[in-house]
Amino acid sequence: MAGIIGKKIGMSSFFDQDGKSIPCTMIEAGPCIVTQIKNIEKDGYSAIQLGFEDKNLKKLKKSEIGHVKNASCQPLKTYSEFKNNYTRTNDEGTSEQFEPNVGDIVGVDMFNEGEFVDVTSTSKGKGFQGVVKRHGFAGVGDATHGQHNRMRAPGSIGAASYPARVFKGMRMAGRMGGEKVKIKNLKVLKILKEKNVIILKGAVPGHNNTYVNITN
Amino acid sequence: MDSKIAEIEKSLIILKEHPNFKSGDTITVFYKIKEGEKERIQFFKGDVIQRKGSGLTETFTIRKMSNGVGVERVFPVNSPTIEKIEVNKLGRVRRARIFYMRQRTGKSARIKQKRN
Numbered sequence: 060m061a062g063i064i065g066k067k068i069g070m071s072s073f074f075d076q077d078g079k080s081i082p083c084t085m086i087e088a089g090p091c092i093v094t095q096i097k098n099i100e101k102d103g104y105s106a107i108q109l110g111f112e113d114k115n116l117k118k119l120k121k122s123e124i125g126h127v128k129n130a131s132c133q134p135l136k137t138y139s140e141f142k143n144n145y146t147r148t149n150d151e152g153t154s155e156q157f158e159p160n161v162g163d164i165v166g167v168d169m170f171n172e173g174e175f176v177d178v179t180s181t182s183k184g185k186g187f188q189g190v191v192k193r194h195g196f197a198g199v200g201d202a203t204h205g206q207h208n209r210m211r212a213p214g215s216i217g218a219a220s221y222p223a224r225v226f227k228g229m230r231m232a233g234r235m236g237g238e239k240v241k242i243k244n245l246k247v248l249k250i251l252k253e254k255n256v257i258i259l260k261g262a263v264p265g266h267n268n269t270y271v272n273i274t275n
Numbered sequence: 276m277d278s279k280i281a282e283i284e285k286s287l288i289i290l291k292e293h294p295n296f297k298s299g300d301t302i303t304v305f306y307k308i309k310e311g312e313k314e315r316i317q318f319f320k321g322d323v324i325q326r327k328g329s330g331l332t333e334t335f336t337i338r339k340m341s342n343g344v345g346v347e348r349v350f351p352v353n354s355p356t357i358e359k360i361e362v363n364k365l366g367r368v369r370r371a372r373i374f375y376m377r378q379r380t381g382k383s384a385r386i387k388q389k390r391n
Binding site: 258 | 356
């Protein structure tokens with residue numbers, strides 16, 4: 060469950076060895092700086108905190124400067140915690156286990172091409188949506204046979220005088236999207252180390268420029 | 276943002292240099308197909324009815340009549356399977372996407388040729 064923070068660049072296509080065009084998402088991932096190491100004695104759990112992207116120096120609060128004092132780096136735009144289980148590619152090109160310390164840099168080389176990763180990010184906000192879009196209700200199939208304007212209506216939401224109430228969790232219309240979504244098992248198609256770019260097969264939740272957490 | 280994608284795409288693949296063609300032109304696409312272990316080259320000749328997208332994702336659609344049945348194929352411009360593209364005829368059309376060709380057969384399905 061080691062991971063890295065990235066920024067979604069956008070989607071494109073990728074041609075594999077057979078010449079097939081595969082839809083892919085490009086993510087600018089890392090380099091992330093280890094800003095804090097949490098341990099069981101002090102924090103009750105074990106994790107490492109990574110930060111990504113330098114923040115505009117004009118927009119700083121004093122607490123932000125203090126937070127990165129030990130890492131001796133510029134304050135960063137976003138922080139995230141991951142479990143401590145990291146590998147990196149050493150100079151000989153093989154991957155090795157490593158224990159990050161505060162101030163260390165974690166890059167895309169922690170992943171390998173062909174590996175499967177999970178991506179967590181905030182999905183695009185869809186606003187107030189009806190049950191057909193939000194919960195996949197079928198709607199009313201017919202436009203005729205007495206239907207006036209009920210084509211996307213939810214229908215009945217419960218029985219009559221017993222139970223005389225609507226059950227909790229009844230799926231209804233409401234706000235959709237803009238929530239944390241995890242997509243599992245996306246294949247790593249390509250890693251461009253010098254550009255800090257990772258290319259994944261398929262789509263990733265959220266709009267372009269959104270922050271994503273990539274974990275293995 | 277788009278320029279960032281273009282930059283990455285450039286490093287992924289060398290964009291192919293094909294002759295210029297647009298909708299209305301008649302072209303022949305030579306592409307590789309794999310049959311088990313063997314690889315051979317097949318061609319598809321027809322009218323270009325649209326070009327779509329940009330960069331690595333750019334595609335074009337060509338349409339031909341095969342035994343009286345219309346057949347359309349979409350190719351990515353930068354697909355590594357495309358061996359070469361030959362431009363046979365330059366057509367003169369007023370639209371960038373000539374989907375009206377789908378409704379036409381026989382005499383009305385002809386495309387005016389460009390003269391130069």
